[in-house]
Amino acid sequence: MAVVKPFRTTPNLGPDLTQVGPYYWDTIRPEDADPSYQLGTRVTGSDGHEYIHVEAHAAIAADGIIGVSADSTQSTASTGWTAPVAVAIGDYFHARKTAL
Numbered sequence: 001m002a003v004v005k006p007f008r009t010t011p012n013l014g015p016d017l018t019q020v021g022p023y024y025w026d027t028i029r030p031e032d033a034d035p036s037y038q039l040g041t042r043v044t045g046s047d048g049h050e051y052i053h054v055e056a057h058a059a060i061a062a063d064g065i066i067g068v069s070a071d072s073t074q075s076t077a078s079t080g081w082t083a084p085v086a087v088a089i090g091d092y093f094h095a096r097k098t099a100l
Helices: none
Strands: 042-044 049-057 064-070 075-083 092-097
Touching: 049 075
Parallel strands: none
Antiparallel strands: 042 049, 049 092, 064 075, 075 092
16 A cells, blocks of 8 residues: 655654645744755655655646755756655755655
8 A cells, every 4th residue: 555645754853744835933034044944854754765855946746756956955857856745946845765
């Protein structure tokens, strides 16, 4: 049975793996500040895949194929990762590594 909504198995506080930011707890931060949940944070989901917290480089459809920048902070127009949910440009989300 496939995991419908993966959850974090790595002991780490932060947004759900399918939650899109900006996040409610960052509403008092300066507008151009990075999110308090650090970009580049890597976690393992209950589905066995690696997830990394990044900023969307463009509008991405759910299950859209993307890449991740060398510094692991932004999505790119490449392959190897997917967006588990639809995101708008500049949104924060967990990119899902395609391969286990």
